[in-house]
Amino acid sequence: MTATKDALLPAGPPPPAAARVGLVKRVWSRGQLTPYLLLLPALAAVLVLLGWPTVQMLGISLRKLDLRELVTGKAIWVGLQNYTDALTDPEFWTVTVRTVVFTAALVATTLLIALLIAVLMRHLNPVVRIVVQISLVLAWAVPVISTTTVFQWIFDQQYGILNKTLDKLGFHSFIGYSWFASGTSTLVVIGLLVLWQAVPFVAFTLYAGLLGVPREQYEAAGIDGAGPWQTFRAVTWPVIRPILTMVTFLSLLWDFTMFAQVWAIRQGGPDGASTTLAILQYLKGIAGSHFGSAAAIATIMLVLLLAVTARYVQLLVRSKDGELA
Amino acid sequence: MRKSLAQRITLSVLGVLVALVFLFPTYWMFTTALKTPGEILSPKFDLLPSSATLSNFASALTKPGFLTYLGNSLIVTLGAVLAALVVGVLAAIPLARFRFRGRKGFLLLVLVAQLAPLSALFIPMYLLMRDIGLLNTLPSLLLVYFATSLPFTVWMLYGFVNGIPYDLEEAAMIDGCSRTGAFRRVTLPLLGPGLVTTSVFSFITAWNEFLFALVFMRDQAKQTLPVWLSSFRTAFSVDWGGVMAASVVYAIPAVVFFLIVQRKLVSGMTAGAVKG
Secondary structure, eight states: OOSSSSSSSSSOSSOOOOOOOOHHHHHHHHHHHHTHHHHHHHHHHHHIIIIHHHHHHHHHTTEEOOOOHHHTTTTTTTHHHHHHHHHTHHHHHHHHHHHHHHHHHHHHHHHHHHHHHHHHHHHHHHHHHOOOOOOOOHHHHHOOOOHHHHHHHHTTTTOOOOHHHHTTTGGGGGGOTTSSSSHHHHHHHHHHHHHHHHHHHHHHHHHHHTTTTTTTHHHHHHTTTHHHHHHHIIIIHHHHHHHHHHHHHHHHHHHHHHOOOHHHHHTTTTTTOOHHHHHHHHHHIIIIIOOHHHHHHHHHHHHHHHHHHHHHHHHHHHHHHHHHH | OOHHHHHHHHHHHHHHHHHHHHHHHHHHHHHHSSHHHHHTSSSSSSSSSOOOOOOHHHHTTTTTTTTOOOHHHHHHHHHHHHHHHHHHHHHHHHHHHOOOTHHHHHHHHHHHHHOOGGGGGGGHHHHHHTTTOOOOOOHHHHHHHHHHHHHHHHHHHHHHHHTTHHHHHHHHHOOOOOHHHHHHIIIHHHHHHHHHHHHHHHHHHHOOOOOHHHHHHHGGGGHHHHHHTHHHHHHHOOOOHHHHHHHHHHHHHHHHHHHHHHHHHHOOOOSSSSOO
16 A cells, blocks of 8 residues: 555555557447446436435425424425524534534544554554554454443443542542543543544554655655654655545544444433534434424534535545546 | 664553553453453452453343344345445446446546435435335335445445456457456456455445434334444443443454455545445
8 A cells, every 4th residue: 555645545446547448449339328227226326325315405404394294294395494493592503513622623633643653653663563553453443332332331430440440540539430420521531432443544544654755765854964853844744744634534524423422422411411413413303303403404514514625525536537537 | 764772662662552552442342241240340450350251242142132133234234235246346347447428427426425424414314214115124224324335335346347457358358258258257256356345345334334223223123233232221231241242242243354354444445435
């Protein structure tokens, strides 16, 4: 796995070799329809199962659609009512700010820790490096819900190993301490759980990028008398910057829409204090049957996400555009 | 970059610390699963297990419904993987072997579809499944998991088919194979490793998925393993040994598959998005 300097993405699947168009065309000259027929199932699936729900969501967000309307099947168009309701609801703002802050903190921490680990791996001796890599792969491989149950057990009030350890270290006030008593504390535990699962992927990706820096460049920097920080700025940073852009984008996408971890830990509790936008959408839509309001929240979420990531998608499409000749 | 001995030792110590932090939760899950209930609920500080028993696994596997949920998970996961693979191969062939109008557009659509935050679409998906009468049935989940892994599958397989030289198919055709026959006899067998890698990705995605299973399956009997496991407080009360044993059982297939393809993981993930 190598990363070229100018590619926005580290090596994904290999770019197509320049095909010999003339020959391919000749062989397939009968049956102009064949490629379209073969593509049809995939295209239909993408349009029906991904495209249509997206369009639907916008439509539903402009309707009053509660359980009654759902049963009678009547469409009541209310314009932007669901949006004004959401935007004038103080709870919505609390949850939005919480989600944005939580996402930003989580992404920044993920990137920082992963970058440190990637640089560390680069400088470790082979044996220790393999040990680190195995530990990262294992952490990454364990399913989210398994991890969630383990973290609940580690942070358990009465028998959790964390409180036992703190007590052993002399902090006796932690006997029976509840880590899920406040929203902030609950979000910190969720954050740790996400970090534990998300850091490996980012660390590996960045490490793969670092391997793309020729050793000679480091040596040259050393000969020129550059310190470690200068070397990082001049040699390492230019190489990993595009990769960092990519993992930042993916982390934002995942952390902002994350549901499973938050729900499985405390269903957004205590008293809704760890509720994020994804949880709010679930509570409003699925638990409360206010589908119109929930669709409006989902749309707002997507708009926020698009605002942050549109530039990246543009870059991505442009970078792949040339490869798909 | 010569490093002194002191520097090398410091780095190694740091490396070992990082490894310990990342190994600990998995270690803790595993050792707790092997402890006796008495050990688990003792106030003693017990980082190292003092005995090992398989009784927690027995109690977890015999919990009412466990086998049903395991079966549900297997049905929707394997069904989705198979469907995505068939549709994905059909789409990958023309994308890699033909030049036709709309090809590039479709590839970009696939690429962008991978980035769609699907988890934000569960409200319209819920209503869609309700409208076609699939809500609360396993096919609804199968369809969603199929749709989730399809863009990624198409993209991966397109790369794999591209990696197989077209000359081989040409040679087979010169030897008298039909176009389809050449693909089936020459390229498809070479595509084996690519199919395996791609299936494993889809498998892990579907096996670990939680949100749609929670939203679609209103009946308890229709739940999948992750949903059941997340509600362990009702299923297990405070039987932490049982919870950990069940978590281990649920994690094993995902971890084993993950290790098979982990070399390809980073490159695959950066092209698409398999949410770990």
